[in-house]
Amino acid sequence: MIIAAILFLIGILIGLTCNFLAIIAASLAMTLVMVPLWLVRGEFGFFSVLVWVGYLFALQSGFLVGGYVRTQDDP
Numbered sequence: 001m002i003i004a005a006i007l008f009l010i011g012i013l014i015g016l017t018c019n020f021l022a023i024i025a026a027s028l029a030m031t032l033v034m035v036p037l038w039l040v041r042g043e044f045g046f047f048s049v050l051v052w053v054g055y056l057f058a059l060q061s062g063f064l065v066g067g068y069v070r071t072q073d074d075p
Contacts, residue, residue: 007055008062015066023063027056 007030014022034052038044 004055004058007059008065011059011062011064012066012069013062015063015068016070017066023060027059030055030059 010026011023014026031052034055035044038048
């Protein structure tokens with residue numbers, strides 16, 4: 001839960017400062033770090049896939065919030 005909150009805040013920061021290509025890169029980087037780590041530790045399973053999806057939702061929903069706030073500030 002703490003990791004999801006941190007990813008949500010990172011998504012907000014990305015949404016405030018960058019365009020959609022940055023969230024794609026961040027999602028890809030998160031995936032390329034987490035999945036091999038789970039495979040090496042022998043923890044990869046159905047629950048890990050659900051956690052991965054939850055982390056992606058947290059990151060991308062933060063991006064949407066940040067993008068919404070950014071458009072409110074634009075003239």
